[in-house]
Amino acid sequence: MRSNFFSGLSLAAYPRQKLGARAKVMEAGEPTDRVIFLQSGTARGADGVVYRGGHVLNFAEFFAQSNYDTAITAQKDCVLIHIPRTAIRDMLCAENPLTWTLARTVAAETMALAEGA
Numbered sequence: 001m002r003s004n005f006f007s008g009l010s011l012a013a014y015p016r017q018k019l020g021a022r023a024k025v026m027e028a029g030e031p032t033d034r035v036i037f038l039q040s041g042t043a044r045g046a047d048g049v050v051y052r053g054g055h056v057l058n059f060a061e062f063f064a065q066s067n068y069d070t071a072i073t074a075q076k077d078c079v080l081i082h083i084p085r086t087a088i089r090d091m092l093c094a095e096n097p098l099t100w101t102l103a104r105t106v107a108a109e110t111m112a113l114a115e116g117a
Helices: 059-064 085-093 098-116
Strands: 016-019 024-026 034-040 042-045 050-052 055-057 072-074 078-084
Touching: 034 085, 050 055, 055 059, 059 098, 078 085, 085 098
Parallel strands: none
Antiparallel strands: 016 078, 024 072, 034 055, 034 078, 042 050, 042 072
16 A cells, blocks of 8 residues: 555654565564555565555554454565554544544454455
């Protein structure tokens, strides 16, 4: 998922990770304590979703669950930025504390509908 939310965010403060092609970016079962922003490169989820620079990996899973379900593997060299859950929650709640709850609810409903399809 591409998001304008992340383009307006100062990413310099967050840790970066460089991975080569075919490296595991994310394993199924990892906690959703951080969101991963793909700064550059290409990655593919076990569900077939392809991510490119500027995408957020497994964004719905980040909001909806305690652990990621879908493993992701780098297809080309990647630069990842790891953004803690608390930073995302704080930014969303800055305007309205209900924003975090709404985002989590929408993500959970979206995932439930996708599983039922």
